[in-house]
Amino acid sequence: MRKLNEKQKVFAVAGGGLLVALAAGGGIWWSRGLVDDVSNKIVADKKAISEAQAKIDKINEIESQVIILRENVDTYSKILPDDGEYNEFLRVTHRFGYMSGVSLGDVQKGSSGKRGKYSHYSYRVELTATLWQFMKFINLYESYDRFIRVVSYSLKAADRDDVAQAAAKDADPAHKISLVLETYVYAGKGQGKNVEIPGYGKKRERLEAEIARGAQAVSLERYDYVEKIGRRDIFVDPRPAVGGSGGGDNPRQYQKQKIDEYLVRVNEAKDVFSRWQQPDLDYVSKETFARRLRESLSAIEQEAALVTPKITTQSLVTQWNNEVLQPIREMWRGLRGDQREVQQNSMTEERMRSLLAEMTGSVARGELEQAMKIHDDNADRLRFPDSDPRFLVAMEIQKVREAIQAAREFNDIPMKIDGVVVVQSGRSGILVNGSVVEEGEYLEDNLLLKAVGPEQADFVYKGFLLRRKW
Amino acid sequence: MIRINLLPEDLRRAERTSPKVFAATVLSVIVCCCALGWFGYIYFGELQELELEHARTQEQIGSLKERVTYHDALQTEQKDFEQRKQTIQEIGKSRVLWTKIIDEMIDVVNNDNDVDRHRAWFRSMTVKDGKNAKEGPSVSLPGWVQGDAYRAVADFHEDVARAPFAKNVKTKSVPTGKRNDDPTRKPSESLFFTLDLDFQPAEKWVHVGK
Numbered sequence: 001m002r003k004l005n006e007k008q009k010v011f012a013v014a015g016g017g018l019l020v021a022l023a024a025g026g027g028i029w030w031s032r033g034l035v036d037d038v039s040n041k042i043v044a045d046k047k048a049i050s051e052a053q054a055k056i057d058k059i060n061e062i063e064s065q066v067i068i069l070r071e072n073v074d075t076y077s078k079i080l081p082d083d084g085e086y087n088e089f090l091r092v093t094h095r096f097g098y099m100s101g102v103s104l105g106d107v108q109k110g111s112s113g114k115r116g117k118y119s120h121y122s123y124r125v126e127l128t129a130t131l132w133q134f135m136k137f138i139n140l141y142e143s144y145d146r147f148i149r150v151v152s153y154s155l156k157a158a159d160r161d162d163v164a165q166a167a168a169k170d171a172d173p174a175h176k177i178s179l180v181l182e183t184y185v186y187a188g189k190g191q192g193k194n195v196e197i198p199g200y201g202k203k204r205e206r207l208e209a210e211i212a213r214g215a216q217a218v219s220l221e222r223y224d225y226v227e228k229i230g231r232r233d234i235f236v237d238p239r240p241a242v243g244g245s246g247g248g249d250n251p252r253q254y255q256k257q258k259i260d261e262y263l264v265r266v267n268e269a270k271d272v273f274s275r276w277q278q279p280d281l282d283y284v285s286k287e288t289f290a291r292r293l294r295e296s297l298s299a300i301e302q303e304a305a306l307v308t309p310k311i312t313t314q315s316l317v318t319q320w321n322n323e324v325l326q327p328i329r330e331m332w333r334g335l336r337g338d339q340r341e342v343q344q345n346s347m348t349e350e351r352m353r354s355l356l357a358e359m360t361g362s363v364a365r366g367e368l369e370q371a372m373k374i375h376d377d378n379a380d381r382l383r384f385p386d387s388d389p390r391f392l393v394a395m396e397i398q399k400v401r402e403a404i405q406a407a408r409e410f411n412d413i414p415m416k417i418d419g420v421v422v423v424q425s426g427r428s429g430i431l432v433n434g435s436v437v438e439e440g441e442y443l444e445d446n447l448l449l450k451a452v453g454p455e456q457a458d459f460v461y462k463g464f465l466l467r468r469k470w
Numbered sequence: 471m472i473r474i475n476l477l478p479e480d481l482r483r484a485e486r487t488s489p490k491v492f493a494a495t496v497l498s499v500i501v502c503c504c505a506l507g508w509f510g511y512i513y514f515g516e517l518q519e520l521e522l523e524h525a526r527t528q529e530q531i532g533s534l535k536e537r538v539t540y541h542d543a544l545q546t547e548q549k550d551f552e553q554r555k556q557t558i559q560e561i562g563k564s565r566v567l568w569t570k571i572i573d574e575m576i577d578v579v580n581n582d583n584d585v586d587r588h589r590a591w592f593r594s595m596t597v598k599d600g601k602n603a604k605e606g607p608s609v610s611l612p613g614w615v616q617g618d619a620y621r622a623v624a625d626f627h628e629d630v631a632r633a634p635f636a637k638n639v640k641t642k643s644v645p646t647g648k649r650n651d652d653p654t655r656k657p658s659e660s661l662f663f664t665l666d667l668d669f670q671p672a673e674k675w676v677h678v679g680k
Binding site: 006007009010013014016017018020021023024025027028034035038039041042045046048049052055056059063066069072073115116117118131135138139142147149150152153154156157180184195197217220221222223225231232235237238240241242 | 494512557564597613614
């Protein structure tokens with residue numbers, strides 16, 4: 001083999017080196033491609049991780065929201081149920097008809113359709129009802145847990161003959177009504193496919209307030225209709241018929257309502273009257289009841305005088321006289337008769353002042369029982385109406401009696417005083433029944449420690465200042 | 471000039487690589503080493519490190535996957551409930567409380583028994599739902615006021631306009647009156663009119679107390 005000359009060798013070496021370098025360069029290029037691929041994957045992974053992390057960070061919040069929503073699903077289901085309750089709709093209509101007193105006619109299925117995940121369907125209901133029955137009937141739907149909407153309705157007023165017939169029966173006329181009711185049924189995902197949330201019970205407990213607020217957010221607006229008796233039917237001609245009876249603006253219901261109102265007030269007065277008549281009543285209580293009764297009877301009598309001309313229906317006039325006016329008169333008689341009796345037995349003002357002096361003297365000497373006996377012996381002769389000038393003296397005597405009673409009760413309160421701290425520039429206190437009580441603090445509901453001295457403590461009991469010494 | 475080495479072969483000086491070849495060889499070796507070294511650095515260093523990091527991120531993704539799936543499932547459930555709640559709210563707002571409106575209308579008509587101002591009554595009442603989302607319900611009330619004083623019709627319309635429900639009325643018919651005479655009633659005169667009320671769509675209603 002021919003030997004390579006120097007030039008050839010140089011070329012051979014350089015060529016070989018170049019080939020190897022080129023191969024390595026190719027390798028570098030290929031590796032760089034791999035590096036870029038992997039780098040891109042890493043970037044994508046990191047993005048996915050940060051997104052995942054962001055989602056994970058939100059889990060607690062979403063969990064809470066889901067729990068709130070899930071716990072309120074019962075509310076939603078009540079409003080718009082997720083199963084077909086067509087039968088229930090008819091049952092409800094029947095029940096509401098019965099409750100309101102309307103006469104139901106035809107109930108026919110109307111149009112149906114979809115709204116989001118809800119299917120809606122409607123019913124046309126024909127009925128005959130007085131205005132007030134109709135109001136009750138539609139209000140029952142409007143205050144029902146489940147969503148039912150009154151879409152449209154028409155009311156045709158009762159004709160003149162129907163109105164006359166109803167009036168003859170002392171009843172309200174019935175109108176012909178046709179209304180369309182609409183409700184919805186949820187047709188989306190049912191319950192049972194819910195995600196399992198770990199520690200659901202505890203989380204739900206923590207979210208109780210939010211769950212309650214969530215229920216409010218979906219609660220339907222309602223109107224609580226309360227029948228205001230005495231208003232006339234706006235679908236009836238109120239003008240009286242020529243030659244017929246009037247009173248279109250004072251219907252029987254109005255008169256009945258007035259009687260019922262006054263019966264409540266008269267019964268309340270009767271209750272006070274019977275309490276006033278109790279024989280063992282003390283003077284103050286008896287006078288208090290008498291005053292209440294006089295005020296009550298005066299008010300009822302004055303107002304009843306304005307109502308009397310409006311009670312025109314004969315059967316109600318009798319009831320008004322017998323059950324309202326007559327008892328008022330009887331109670332007045334009772335009150336006035338008692339006053340005459342009291343006036344005959346009562347003592348003079350001079351004698352009363354002497355009695356008061358005797359009582360206060362006994363109290364000052366600490367003879368509480370003696371003071372009380374003086375009062376009790378004369379109690380029956382110390383009753384006066386508030387218009388009598390002796391009434392004020394009687395009240396003074398009564399106040400002394402109450403003070404004696406409070407002092408007796410105060411003496412019976414167990415109080416073991418073990419220590420006393422008198423502070424000149426601050427709140428003094430006592431160690432009583434094992435507890436430290438400072439001035440201005442209550443020992444019991446009715447017992448306030450007012451002031452503490454070195455040898456006594458002043459208390460306020462039932463409005464009286466009482467002292468205990470040691 | 472041709473030079474001939476006549477020394478015996480064992481005495482001849484060893485043949486030395488020429489500096490050019492040597493230089494070319496050294497240079498080639500350096501270039502090859504650099505190239506191979508660079509390749510090795512990228513392939514066995516940088517790439518392997520990235521592969522390891524990729525494996526770590528994949529592992530991390532794997533570990534988060536369960537929580538992410540949980541999140542997605544929760545979100546789906548949330549969206550479903552939210553949609554349900556929103557629809558209920560929308561449907562709920564579309565409901566008109568007719569008891570309230572009739573109750574208020576009865577109060578207007580009764581007018582605390584002030585029959586001097588007006589004493590009205592109706593022949594019928596027709597309530598229709600709006601034809602589309604932009605239209606609210608409409609009410610038509612043909613009726614009469616007692617007497618022949620047109621003032622009473624105006625007073626009645628004025629009282630209707632003051633009623634709480636009137637806040638949600640878009641348009642109201644103007645007061646008119648057609649004389650009517652019924653000799654069987656006291657008084658026999660009355661004025662016939664039709665009260666038409668077009669309400670705003672229920673979703674836009676202003677709710678005024680109970």
